[in-house]
Amino acid sequence: MTQARLMDGTAPARRIVGDAAKKAAGLAERTGTAPCLATVLVGADPASVTYVRMKQNRCREAGVESRHVALPAATTTAELVAKLEELSADASVHGILLQHPVGDRVDERAAFEAIAPEKDVDGVTFASFATMSFGLPGFVSCTPGGILRLLDEYGVDPAGKRAVVVGRSAILGKPVGMLLLARDATVTYCHSRTRDLSAAVREADIVVAAVGRPRLIRGQDIKPGAVVIDAGYNPGDVGDVDFDSAVERASLITPVPGGVGPMTIATLLEQTVDAAARQLGA
């Protein structure tokens, strides 16, 4: 059996970021204002600190300013909401990213809803979820949006295909299924309560693993020739798919890292620049 082709996310992400950088530079030239992303971090979870730093670095490379707001782990929901409302009202901030998870002390949903929809460049608000679900203009959640872009890059048209999404989080599983449905895939959501996960996954022309369980999906679960998107990130750079066995069955498969991850940050940057362009009326 031939091995799957790799769906590299780094090259298309570089191109998307490059395009965003050009747009950001044009915007700065015309309006005197660079796009600005506010990053908000509660506490000091090491993984979250790393993610935020990566996003800030990518912003810098693209000529997007980032304003970092570091809040103590003891921050209350009310304090976080107040900060997000302040950033939502601040005309010098064009996009807002609340790094999640925010910890058990805080009502994450209340915090997300404090982000103005026009600055929700991470696609976490109710309004963004609904516009994604209904195929309306709006911001997409960055990982789901990045996954759809990656499919496009590799010429995979979801229309009419069976897509199986493993995982149903508000940020990843649910929205990626809705985006695939809006692109005319026949979409199945699987999760921890799914009875015969292997059988369900074997129906899929496109598998999206988005559950955060290391190597949950194995080669024998993959229909030969399927497209496999691994959006899992687990300790040790291990995805939700057992790459070594899946690569023998799939036609296309994302590596971990270097597949979905770069597309996520590229989508964030692109949406931040778009948000700035709209808010600056340019």
Added chain:
Amino acid sequence: MTQARLMDGTAPARRIVGDAAKKAAGLAERTGTAPCLATVLVGADPASVTYVRMKQNRCREAGVESRHVALPAATTTAELVAKLEELSADASVHGILLQHPVGDRVDERAAFEAIAPEKDVDGVTFASFATMSFGLPGFVSCTPGGILRLLDEYGVDPAGKRAVVVGRSAILGKPVGMLLLARDATVTYCHSRTRDLSAAVREADIVVAAVGRPRLIRGQDIKPGAVVIDAGYNPGDVGDVDFDSAVERASLITPVPGGVGPMTIATLLEQTVDAAARQLGA
């Protein structure tokens, strides 16, 4: 083969409306105010006129006031939005129902979003869709909510079951799939672009037909013993399921009419009384 048991919606709907009536009476006694539902109709489509009248009648029976707003077919989006904002701000109105479809002249989505979430007793706003999808407290779309109640009435627990939703409208297919997912079903969305609809439907332990195509789903598509919910309404009281052949394969099946329909109106009334209770602080 034995025939399916009928899932009658009229008896449970009557009980739900009766409970809502008791609650409405208690509310009126304690606060001096009866719950009030505003019904808004654009134009004079005969089916819409009939639906609104049915809802008003059911309100009257339950001690819920209804205030009808009839707008001409030529109403613009801006005019409709202004009226809905006025009703949203009117403390004497506790729930708002915009009868849809509203016609091609009006941006239906803009109109829905003008309804205050706390008065969205028909469950049509972005916020209601998101709370349904994320399993959070909020109003449900009335037909999807009624379907879940009907499953409960007949002891059908969606957890772990394969559910197939045929149809993906914003008001019916998408939310009913999300409610089933929140109840731990493994959910597949099928639609006009699904390649082998019969094969997909045959996987289902629970089929929800919600597409508006007369007798699209036939007995041969039904896995023996499946639960069949027909949420289609087509001219001549014909559902989306071919009842005569499906009844030979299903274990439970809704009649059309008398299945999903009564549960829809009951859910609307129940949510209107709940909205009033919350707004009146009683």
